[in-house]
Amino acid sequence: MFTSRPIGFVTSPYKNTGEIPKGLGAKHEADGILNILPEFEPGLTDIEGFSHLIILWEFDRSQGFELLGAPPSDNRPHGVFATRSPRRPNPIGLTVVELLGREGNALRVRGVDMLDGTPILDLKPYLSSIPPENLRRGWIAEAEARRQNDYIS
Amino acid sequence: MFTSRPIGFVTSPYKNTGEIPKGLGAKHEADGILNILPEFEPGLTDIEGFSHLIILWEFDRSQGFELLGAPPSDNRPHGVFATRSPRRPNPIGLTVVELLGREGNALRVRGVDMLDGTPILDLKPYLSSIPPENLRRGWIAEAEARRQNDYIS
Secondary structure: OEEEOOOEEEEOOOOOHHHOOOOOOOOOOOEEEEEEOHHHHHHHOOHHHEOEEEEEEEOOOOOOOOOEEOOOOOOOOEEHHHOOOOOOOOOEEEEEEEEEEEEOOEEEEEOOOOOOOOEEEEEEEOOOOOOHHHOOEHHHHHHHHHHHHHHHO | OEEEOOOEEEEOOOOOHHHOOOOOOOOOOOEEEEEEOHHHHHHHOOHHHEOEEEEEEEOOOOOOOOOEEOOOOOOOOEEHHHOOOOOOOOOEEEEEEEEEEEEOOEEEEEOOOOOOOOEEEEEEEOOOOOOHHHOOEHHHHHHHHHHHHHHHO
């Protein structure tokens, strides 16, 4: 077993999960603040130079896990490791945000998709992307295609 | 405090940290295997459809943390949250790998950069990329430019 503790908390416009855009084509453009605990502020040195950050955070209000489940974007079940479901064996969330600015230990970011008060476990600079032409998106692409067909037919 | 436990372990060619390519321009093209524990195998359903996976893992052989440190790619100190240093308040690593194939609970992947036997905490599908033209890479771009100048002068 490993233990982790919050390095800070998210200020987000979302007070309950129903407010968070979900499913295919959901846009995450909400602004939020990453409030890093003062004891960890030296760890933010130079972070302003990066346009995007990876936030690792705890799904602290999620209970238990489900290895097979139907995500909001599809009516078919998928393995939890092929989804972003909160009901994971280790309920760690990952969000890529745009860094808008820093004031001391507060980072203003765009693209939050977690609840207000969510504990932050780690921040990492986003360094490189997989070229879109090399990316296959499995059942998500298939579900999008089915939805497209539903619209046409 | 939050606790997490391994969902599996990595088979990697790297037996000690000195063997892992580090620093600017380091290429991570080593093949490895993600051995997921049998009890979690149903969570892999449909994962074959994705070309790339995000692995969250534990730096289980890293001790303590350092909020400011000089990474191998630069001789100047940077905040730990602006680096991929293993010496983090919560020692969680993140690696994006290409999924080559699956045999039961074993995933063959390319691009491992962790030690052999590393505990895996979570797998997530890699879904989208930040367009390279929108990405700023802070001190890393600066360190690359300085190194370039050193070659020229």
